[in-house]
Amino acid sequence: MKDFELMLAPMENHTGPEFREVCYRKGADSTFTEMARISALSRNNKSTVEKIQIVRSVPTYIQLIGSNEKELEKFLDNFTPQKGFVGFNLNLGCPSPDMIQSGLGCALIKRISKVTKLVKVIQDHQYPVSIKLRLGMNAFEKKKKVYLTLIKEVNADFFIVHARHGKETYHDPADFTVYQECVNTGKVIIANGDIKTKDQIDYLKSIGVRGAMIGRVAIKNPDVFNELK
Numbered sequence: 001m002k003d004f005e006l007m008l009a010p011m012e013n014h015t016g017p018e019f020r021e022v023c024y025r026k027g028a029d030s031t032f033t034e035m036a037r038i039s040a041l042s043r044n045n046k047s048t049v050e051k052i053q054i055v056r057s058v059p060t061y062i063q064l065i066g067s068n069e070k071e072l073e074k075f076l077d078n079f080t081p082q083k084g085f086v087g088f089n090l091n092l093g094c095p096s097p098d099m100i101q102s103g104l105g106c107a108l109i110k111r112i113s114k115v116t117k118l119v120k121v122i123q124d125h126q127y128p129v130s131i132k133l134r135l136g137m138n139a140f141e142k143k144k145k146v147y148l149t150l151i152k153e154v155n156a157d158f159f160i161v162h163a164r165h166g167k168e169t170y171h172d173p174a175d176f177t178v179y180q181e182c183v184n185t186g187k188v189i190i191a192n193g194d195i196k197t198k199d200q201i202d203y204l205k206s207i208g209v210r211g212a213m214i215g216r217v218a219i220k221n222p223d224v225f226n227e228l229k
């Protein structure tokens with residue numbers, strides 16, 4: 001990883017291989033696949049397997065969503081990395097009611113032992129693993145700082161903190177005040193949510209954040225990566 005890494009966020013229906021390549025050519029240091037369900041990958045579901053394909057060696061993290069270690073094992077036993085693969089990322093941020101009802105996405109933030117097991121399965125297969133999380137499932141969990149407990153307790157390579165809780169929409173501003181305490185854990189922290197200016201990047205660098213993940217702004221303007229450099 002660079003001293004400060006600019007990442008293209010995973011965005012369903014927007015960040016397929018072609019768009020990831022465009023952003024990489026325009027200065028994104030790394031990119032993420034759209035979330036792929038572990039259960040579907042373990043069954044070798046064709047459209048899900050397509051989601052995790054990497055083209056022309058673009059540096060890409062494969063994002064997984066799920067909670068079943070057996071299925072994860074089965075998928076990884078048969079996984080062969082393509083050129084450009086730089087690691088797995090676990091989705092602990094999806095706020096959709098279906099995912100939460102199944103105990104997935106941001107419902108996993110407080111399930112430290114489950115997340116620890118998933119991380120260990122990936123590490124036992126010798127692959128890098130990071131986590132993308134929100135601040136909790138709702139305002140109550142944010143207040144209890146479940147995100148901080150997860151960052152402290154789980155041994156992942158880096159943590160992408162989308163600075164909203166699961167009940168907040170994109171109309172609610174991302175909360176930039178949480179990053180300092182996340183950095184103070186000593187873990188590698190990447191900031192995400194509403195990042196679009198050089199001043200924001202300078203602030204994040206000044207407090208020890210190690211990267212910024214850019215989502216919606218990049219859809220409208222993929223040049224944003226070079227502009228922020």
Ligand SMILES: Cc1cc2nc3c(=O)[nH]c(=O)nc-3n(C[C@H](O)[C@H](O)[C@H](O)COP(=O)(O)O)c2cc1C
Pocket residue numbers: 009010011012013014033034035063091093094132162192193194195213214215216217
């Ligand atoms: C259309 C859309 C699809 C998204 N799909 C995913 C996804 O598959 N996995 C994920 O972790 N986050 C997903 N996100 C969240 C983004 O990765 C990112 O966390 C969010 O947009 C905040 O960053 P931004 O303010 O720079 O857009 C999605 C967001 C949008 C708008």
